Amino acid sequence: MSQTADSTPHRPGFDLPDYAEASDTFRAGFLSFVGRPNAGKSTLTNALVGDKVAITSSKPQTTRHTIRGVVHGDDFQLVLVDTPGLHRPRTLLGKRLNELVAQTLADVDAIAFCLPANEAIGPGDRFIASHIRDMGRKPLIAVVTKSDTVSKQQLGEHLLAVAELGESVTDGEGWAAIIPVSAKGGFHVAELPKILAKFMPLSAPLYPIGKVSDEEDVKFISELVREAALEGVRDELPHSLAVTVEEITAREDRPADKPFLDVRVTVYVERPSQKAIIIGRAGSRLKEIGATARPEIERRLGARIYLDLHVKVLKDWQRDPKQLNRLGF
Numbered sequence: 001m002s003q004t005a006d007s008t009p010h011r012p013g014f015d016l017p018d019y020a021e022a023s024d025t026f027r028a029g030f031l032s033f034v035g036r037p038n039a040g041k042s043t044l045t046n047a048l049v050g051d052k053v054a055i056t057s058s059k060p061q062t063t064r065h066t067i068r069g070v071v072h073g074d075d076f077q078l079v080l081v082d083t084p085g086l087h088r089p090r091t092l093l094g095k096r097l098n099e100l101v102a103q104t105l106a107d108v109d110a111i112a113f114c115l116p117a118n119e120a121i122g123p124g125d126r127f128i129a130s131h132i133r134d135m136g137r138k139p140l141i142a143v144v145t146k147s148d149t150v151s152k153q154q155l156g157e158h159l160l161a162v163a164e165l166g167e168s169v170t171d172g173e174g175w176a177a178i179i180p181v182s183a184k185g186g187f188h189v190a191e192l193p194k195i196l197a198k199f200m201p202l203s204a205p206l207y208p209i210g211k212v213s214d215e216e217d218v219k220f221i222s223e224l225v226r227e228a229a230l231e232g233v234r235d236e237l238p239h240s241l242a243v244t245v246e247e248i249t250a251r252e253d254r255p256a257d258k259p260f261l262d263v264r265v266t267v268y269v270e271r272p273s274q275k276a277i278i279i280g281r282a283g284s285r286l287k288e289i290g291a292t293a294r295p296e297i298e299r300r301l302g303a304r305i306y307l308d309l310h311v312k313v314l315k316d317w318q319r320d321p322k323q324l325n326r327l328g329f
Ligand SMILES: Nc1nc2c(ncn2[C@@H]2O[C@H](COP(=O)(O)OP(=O)(O)OP(=O)(O)O)[C@@H](O)[C@H]2O)c(=O)[nH]1
Pocket: 035, 036, 037, 038, 039, 040, 041, 042, 043, 044, 055, 056, 057, 058, 059, 060, 061, 062, 063, 064, 083, 084, 085, 086, 145, 146, 147, 148, 149, 181, 182, 183, 184, 185
């Protein structure tokens, strides 16, 4: 529900700081990116924030929780809420992720529906479009992602198809805006937050200046390892991966200004055959995963680390309520 200048900025799903007050000119609020898996939501979130706040991959269903990234403008603060791709669920995990998205959409001020330029609009998109229309009277914006992948003419045709989709789900009212972007090519990346901010309520800033994410280190570290593990695996394996950080300990013999941390991480898979793939011949794949993730974790923690990776089988965890709870879903 959109806010007026004198309403309190509290919305049930979000912990807002006390200092969020009304403002005459400043706009601040929450906008959610939704769309099918692989539509480019997380890549766009990172591009707009100007920092990596969400992991991305070429595999569908990469994002598994909502991630907030903050874009700071002169007269606005746009809190982007990246969500898992909406799809027909085949597992209990998929069902829970869809529920998470629905819950998030109810809480944000506006919704941006991401439709990749290089894929025809399909039943999945129509399902999402009608779903977000049912979220009440909040601005619905269409963002055509990956526009670098098609010709100008194809982009034009796609924009028309997106406009038609908007007309059909909103009883002729249409989208509040239709914006083509390319997160990779930089097209409209600077302009998009300014356009989206116009749909935010008048409010004082919600986050301290410069803060781009409120994700805890531990959660982000597990995501960085999962991102590295997703690289080069196929079929069902991407979905079977889950990662948890068991422990982060500082080595006592190191000076305080040059800490060295031991980071112990478990990579879960669903079957022994998958365990063998992730470990690789003589541990080669696991080593690669570590080498990819380690520099990014060091950057995040601001310290050198030893990354201790273990692979465990957690049979069919995607369908097991107890295991899902344990993994935080
Ligand atoms: N060419 C091109 N590729 C892009 C662009 N944006 C994203 N991609 C690619 O599209 C794939 C999916 O990107 P993600 O950002 O992970 O997609 P997502 O919508 O977050 O996917 P889920 O989290 O699975 O729902 C990755 O391989 C990206 O590199 C873009 O602007 N141009």
